[in-house]
Amino acid sequence: xxxxxxxxxxxxxxxxxxxxxxxxxxxxxxxxxxxxxxxxxxxxxxxxxxxxxxxxxxxxxxxxxxxxxxxxxxxxxxxxxxxxxxxxxxxxxxxxxxxxxxxxxxxxxxxxxxxxxxxxxxxxxxxxxxxxxxxxxxxxxxxxxxxxxxxxxxxxxxxxxxxxxxxxxxxxxxxxxxxxxxxxxxxxxxxxxxxxxxxxxxxxxxxxxxxxxxxxxxxxxxxxxxxxxxxxxxxxxxxxxxxxxxxxxxxxxxxxxxxxxxxxxxxxxxxxxxxxxxxxxxxxxxxxxxxxxxxxxxxxxxxxxxxxxxxxxxxxxxxxxxx
Amino acid sequence: xxxxxxxxxxxxxxxxxxxxxxxxxxxxxxxxxxxxxxxxxxxxxxxxxxxxxxxxxxxxxxxxxxxxxxxxxxxxxxxxxxxxxxxxxxxxxxxxxxxxxxx
Numbered sequence: 001x002x003x004x005x006x007x008x009x010x011x012x013x014x015x016x017x018x019x020x021x022x023x024x025x026x027x028x029x030x031x032x033x034x035x036x037x038x039x040x041x042x043x044x045x046x047x048x049x050x051x052x053x054x055x056x057x058x059x060x061x062x063x064x065x066x067x068x069x070x071x072x073x074x075x076x077x078x079x080x081x082x083x084x085x086x087x088x089x090x091x092x093x094x095x096x097x098x099x100x101x102x103x104x105x106x107x108x109x110x111x112x113x114x115x116x117x118x119x120x121x122x123x124x125x126x127x128x129x130x131x132x133x134x135x136x137x138x139x140x141x142x143x144x145x146x147x148x149x150x151x152x153x154x155x156x157x158x159x160x161x162x163x164x165x166x167x168x169x170x171x172x173x174x175x176x177x178x179x180x181x182x183x184x185x186x187x188x189x190x191x192x193x194x195x196x197x198x199x200x201x202x203x204x205x206x207x208x209x210x211x212x213x214x215x216x217x218x219x220x221x222x223x224x225x226x227x228x229x230x231x232x233x234x235x236x237x238x239x240x241x242x243x244x245x246x247x248x249x250x251x252x253x254x255x256x257x258x259x260x261x262x263x264x265x266x267x268x269x270x271x272x273x274x275x276x277x278x279x280x281x282x283x284x285x286x287x288x289x290x291x292x293x294x295x296x297x298x299x300x301x302x303x304x305x306x307x308x309x310x311x312x313x314x315x316x317x318x319x320x321x322x323x
Numbered sequence: 324x325x326x327x328x329x330x331x332x333x334x335x336x337x338x339x340x341x342x343x344x345x346x347x348x349x350x351x352x353x354x355x356x357x358x359x360x361x362x363x364x365x366x367x368x369x370x371x372x373x374x375x376x377x378x379x380x381x382x383x384x385x386x387x388x389x390x391x392x393x394x395x396x397x398x399x400x401x402x403x404x405x406x407x408x409x410x411x412x413x414x415x416x417x418x419x420x421x422x423x424x425x426x
Contacts, residue, residue, distance in 0.1 A: 161326065164376075183376075183408035190348070190378045212380050213349020258416075272416065273379035279415050 006031035007056035007132055010083075012038050012072070014063040021090060022061060024116045025124055038064075041075060048079050055083050056132050062089035066100035073104040084131050090114045095311035098256035105249050107316040111283070127283075127315070136287040136320040139238055142299040143231040154224040157197055157216045163226055164189050167237075170230055173302075181302045184280050185235055189226065191273040192239040192296060196224045199273070200243040200294060223293070238285075238297025246294045251286055251316045284314040326375055330354050338366040339398075344373040347381030355384045359391040365398045369422070372404035382416045389421040401425050 011026060011034045013019040019036055026032055033053070038044050058076055065072045065087065073085060086108040089096055101109070108131060112124050123142075130137065139149055150170065152163050167189050168182045194212060201209040201222070210216055218224055223242030228235065254271025255278055274296075278284040281298035288294050328351040329344040339362050347355075377385070392398050400422035405413065413419050 180407055183406060186376050187378065187408060187412070190376055194378065194380070211349075213352075272382060276379055276382075276412065276415070280411075 009057045010055040011059040013061045018061050018063045025112045057084050059086050062096040091310050098259050102252040102256040109313045111311050111313040134320050137285040139229045139236040142236040143229045143234050147229045147231040149229045152226045155218050160193050177302045191277050196239045196241040200241040200245050202245045234301050236299040240295050244290050244292040244294050248316050248318050286316045287320050288318050334363050338364050340368045342370040346375040347377040349380045355388045358388050362396045367398050368401050
């Protein structure tokens with residue numbers, strides 16, 4: 001029996017230099033078809049139809065979309081309604097403007113190193129393959145095999161400080177990098193737990209059931225867990241709630257509003273906690289099973305290759321099931 | 324270091340000095356609301372040397388407090404002794420658009 005063909009991955013680039021810049025990331029991907037400077041609108045649709053393509057995944061370079069070709073994603077969604085769309089950007093390039101991504105409901109942004117560093121490339125390729133099979137990320141994907149996963153079921157809001165102290169204690173080391181990682185880990189855990197405790201619980205009308213900072217007992221049906229794993233270099237964390245109220249289209253909208261809110265200094269911008277989590281993580285993952293569960297997490301490294309201004313990635317999925 | 328939020332304030336003839344101690348989150352709301360009323364001068368130094376974690380609620384409260392000080396007291400705000408994480412946090416959330424950072 002012949003082996004099944006790999007699913008088709010369509011990759012669209014601005015030009016030859018753009019293709020070359022992403023070559024280390026995409027070189028070994030099976031089923032990849034690359035197109036440089038794709039034709040506009042109707043001609044693009046005609047070309048895709050003539051090629052009889054049915055890609056499972058469309059990869060877009062941030063040098064092409066959104067600034068050069070803002071209409072591209074709307075067109076792609078019309079031609080390939082079930083394909084996942086992944087925007088890729090180099091760590092050395094500026095963060096793509098998020099407003100257009102929010103309008104087009106882009107759910108996956110991957111930041112790739114600008115060099116040939118093999119470990120980073122492999123993990124990004126794994127992320128791409130995970131999109132193809134539609135499985136959510138797992139903590140253990142980001143830490144060395146055998147790393148211990150610490151899990152805290154939450155039954156009271158008063159557990160937050162003890163949980164954060166335990167997390168800080170697990171990051172051992174006196175170096176400046178480790179101290180910085182402890183500070184960031186504590187902040188991220190705080191935001192993640194607060195999101196699950198006060199952001200997720202909503203009534204049928206969408207109104208929040210609890211005020212931030214309010215002391216409360218957590219019902220066992222809420223199924224709120226915090227988990228983390230640390231292998232000495234990479235810290236992976238996630239929070240799980242049994243509410244599933246985070247709307248996927250709101251995630252990028254929150255990020256975009258807070259990104260642009262930097263110019264107007266508003267103290268009332270919604271989703272600031274999520275924005276902070278995203279900016280401090282190397283990559284943010286959200287998997288939502290509406291009305292059932294939200295898993296929000298990501299990873300960061302003690303010695304990060306990203307500077308504070310460089311773009312960060314995100315993956316927002318709906319109903320992905322663990323393999 | 325205790326994580327409970329506290330404020331220590333003192334004034335000279337030319338400036339106010341306000342030290343924020345502990346974590347800055349929802350529990351800091353009442354004390355931060357009162358801060359603008361305590362400002363007497365047109366120069367206010369905020370010392371974060373003993374501040375701990377500042378979460379998104381803490382950022383919202385600080386933004387509100389700083390805006391009020393600038394608008395109602397016409398005062399200049401200077402922030403000092405920020406740790407690297409809080410420096411980055413203030414940068415990404417626009418706090419430095421209301422207050423300068425003394426390094």
